Amino acid sequence: MAFKLYSAPQSTCSQRVRFVFNAKQVPFDEVKLNLLEGDQLKPDYLKLNPNGVVPTLDHDGQIVIDSNVITEYLDEVLPDTSFTPEDPVARAHMRSLMHFMDEMPAAAVRVPTFNLAFLPSFQKLSREEFEAMAESKPLRREFMKTMGQGGFSRHEMDAALKRLRRSYERMDAEIEKSGGPWLLGKELTLADVSVMPALVRMHDLGMAHQWADLPRVVTWFDSIRAQPAFKPTYYHGSLLSERFPHLREKVLSA
Numbered sequence: 001m002a003f004k005l006y007s008a009p010q011s012t013c014s015q016r017v018r019f020v021f022n023a024k025q026v027p028f029d030e031v032k033l034n035l036l037e038g039d040q041l042k043p044d045y046l047k048l049n050p051n052g053v054v055p056t057l058d059h060d061g062q063i064v065i066d067s068n069v070i071t072e073y074l075d076e077v078l079p080d081t082s083f084t085p086e087d088p089v090a091r092a093h094m095r096s097l098m099h100f101m102d103e104m105p106a107a108a109v110r111v112p113t114f115n116l117a118f119l120p121s122f123q124k125l126s127r128e129e130f131e132a133m134a135e136s137k138p139l140r141r142e143f144m145k146t147m148g149q150g151g152f153s154r155h156e157m158d159a160a161l162k163r164l165r166r167s168y169e170r171m172d173a174e175i176e177k178s179g180g181p182w183l184l185g186k187e188l189t190l191a192d193v194s195v196m197p198a199l200v201r202m203h204d205l206g207m208a209h210q211w212a213d214l215p216r217v218v219t220w221f222d223s224i225r226a227q228p229a230f231k232p233t234y235y236h237g238s239l240l241s242e243r244f245p246h247l248r249e250k251v252l253s254a
C-alpha cells in the first residue's frame with residue numbers, strides 16, 4: 001500500500017492526518033503545498049480536491065478528502081493500531097465529538113490564526129489582488145471577504161475566543177464523564193486527534209491561559225504532546241511561530 005498525503009506543514013487539518021499516520025507508524029509521502037502561494041487552488045489539485053483545501057489522501061490512486069474522513073478511513077484500512085472504539089455506541093459518540101470539533105474549535109481557531117499570522121501577507125496585496133484571491137477559493141470565499149484586508153473585527157475575534165472557550169469546557173466535561181485521561185476514557189481516539197491541532201495552535205499563539213483553570217484539559221494537552229507521534233507530526237516549520245517571526249516575538253512577550 002502506498003500513501004501520498006497532500007498537506008501543508010502548518011495546516012491544522014493536515015496535522016490530524018499526520019498524527020494518525022505517525023501513531024500507526026505507517027510511512028507516507030508528504031507533498032507539501034504552499035497555501036499562501038495558492039498551490040491548493042491550482043487546476044490539477046482542484047481535480048483531486050474540489051474544495052481547494054488540504055489535506056488530500058491518495059491511497060494507491062484512490063482519493064480521499066476531508067481530514068476527519070481521512071483519519072477514519074486510515075483506521076479502516078490500517079486497523080492494527082486502532083483509534084476507533086469497537087462498541088457502536090462509543091463509536092457514535094466519538095463521531096459526534098469529531099463533528100463538534102469541526103464545527104466549534106476547528107472553525108473558531110481560523111479567526112485568530114488569520115488575524116494574527118496571515119493578515120500581514122494579505123495586506124501586501126493590492127485590493128484587486130486580494131479580491132481575486134478571495135474569489136478563487138471554493139470553500140473559504142466568504143470567510144476571506146468577511147476578514148478583508150483590515151482583519152476580523154474585535155467583535156469577531158471575541159466571538160471566536162468565546163467559542164474556543166466553550167470547546168475547552170466541553171472537553172473538560174467529556175473527560176470528567178469518561179474518567180479520562182482522554183475524551184472517551186482510557187484510550188486515545190480520533191476525537192482527541194480531531195481537537196488536538198486547535199489547542200496546539202492556541203498554545204502557539206500564546207493563548208494557552210484560556211484553559212489554565214481546567215486541570216483535566218491541561219493534563220490532556222500535556223498527555224497528547226507526550227505521545228510519540230506528536231514530534232514527527234509537528235516537525236520544524238509546523239508551528240506558525242516558526243514560520244512567522246512577528247508571531248514568535250508576540251509569543252515570547254506574552
Ligand SMILES: N[C@@H](CCC(=O)N[C@@H](CS)C(=O)NCC(=O)O)C(=O)O
Nearest residue numbers: 011012013053054055066067068140
Ligand atoms: N473540512 C476540511 C477543511 C480543510 C481546510 O480548511 N484546510 C485548510 C488548512 S487547515 C486549507 O487548506 N486552507 C486553504 C485556504 O484557505 O485556501 C478538512 O478537515 O479537511
